[in-house]
Amino acid sequence: MSALVLDGLVAGRRSRTGAGFRLPPLDMTASPGEVIALIGPNGAGKTTLLKTLAGLIPPLAGRIDGPASAAYLPPPGAVSAAFSALHLTALGRAGLRRWSPGLTPDDVEAARAALSRLDVLDLADRPFDRLSSGQQQLVLIARMFVQAAPVCLLDEPLAMLDPAHAQAVEAAVRPLAAEGRIVLASTHHLPFAARADRILAIGPDWIEVKTPAYALGADRIRALFGVETTGCPCCGQTPGFRP
Numbered sequence: 648m649s650a651l652v653l654d655g656l657v658a659g660r661r662s663r664t665g666a667g668f669r670l671p672p673l674d675m676t677a678s679p680g681e682v683i684a685l686i687g688p689n690g691a692g693k694t695t696l697l698k699t700l701a702g703l704i705p706p707l708a709g710r711i712d713g714p715a716s717a718a719y720l721p722p723p724g725a726v727s728a729a730f731s732a733l734h735l736t737a738l739g740r741a742g743l744r745r746w747s748p749g750l751t752p753d754d755v756e757a758a759r760a761a762l763s764r765l766d767v768l769d770l771a772d773r774p775f776d777r778l779s780s781g782q783q784q785l786v787l788i789a790r791m792f793v794q795a796a797p798v799c800l801l802d803e804p805l806a807m808l809d810p811a812h813a814q815a816v817e818a819a820v821r822p823l824a825a826e827g828r829i830v831l832a833s834t835h836h837l838p839f840a841a842r843a844d845r846i847l848a849i850g851p852d853w854i855e856v857k858t859p860a861y862a863l864g865a866d867r868i869r870a871l872f873g874v875e876t877t878g879c880p881c882c883g884q885t886p887g888f889r890p
């Protein structure tokens with residue numbers, strides 16, 4: 648799998664008057680197997696950047712080179728589907744095989760394996776729309792496993808989750824990368840960001856990609872959120888760092 652190379656990428660939103668939202672230029676190379684956490688205050692531009700990387704919003708300037716396809720996981724509650732969890736997971740394979748009027752045995756097998764891997768095979772026959780937010784997140788991450796996308800973009804995967812589901816979702820993220828994918832995940836949960844390989848922080852007029860130890864230092868947290876803390880401004884938990 649190849650690296651994701653951002654060369655002077657400017658993500659933003661155009662407005663009719665031309666004065667839309669615009670992030671500073673971003674230069675970054677992400678390697679296969681890397682987990683990068685996106686942090687920044689509300690409205691900083693995390694979703695805008697992820698959607699730009701997913702090809703859902705055109706860049707305002709610069710280049711995105713590397714893998715041709717990316718899978719985008721929207722924030723919890725954003726996906727509505729009347730299919731079963733198994734069906735929705737299996738549909739992740741739609742781009743990988745010839746057109747078929749229904750699911751093939753291979754689709755079903757791949758979906759069952761992915762759901763089982765995330766310990767949610769018991770949800771297979773449940774309608775996706777009737778699952779809780781945390782259950783839906785796990786199913787959508789299972790779909791990422793069958794999608795085989797080299798870049799996985801997760802928009803606040805831990806939002807609205809209780810500690811147990813947050814732990815389960817976080818535990819599912821690292822294996823996505825361990826299979827050689829590049830994972831970018833936005834979050835307001837700094838202990839989760841602390842366990843990433845690198846942190847992409849979006850400030851008021853700056854953007855930087857640093858180690859967790861640097862990005863979560865008191866100075867950078869103050870610059871980013873305007874709060875005095877060495878722990879997570881949301882939960883007070885002290886971030887831990889990967890060795």
Ligand SMILES: Nc1ncnc2c1ncn2[C@@H]1O[C@H](COP(=O)(O)OP(=O)(O)OP(=O)(O)O)[C@@H](O)[C@H]1O
Nearest residue numbers: 660661667668687688689690691692693694695696
């Ligand atoms: N569809 C849209 N059209 C125009 N501007 C938008 C649109 N969506 C978001 N914006 C603006 O773009 C800026 C960045 O928003 P974005 O959703 O990317 O921030 P975020 O960092 O993901 O925020 P949060 O942490 O609150 O989810 C904000 O000023 C927002 O108002």
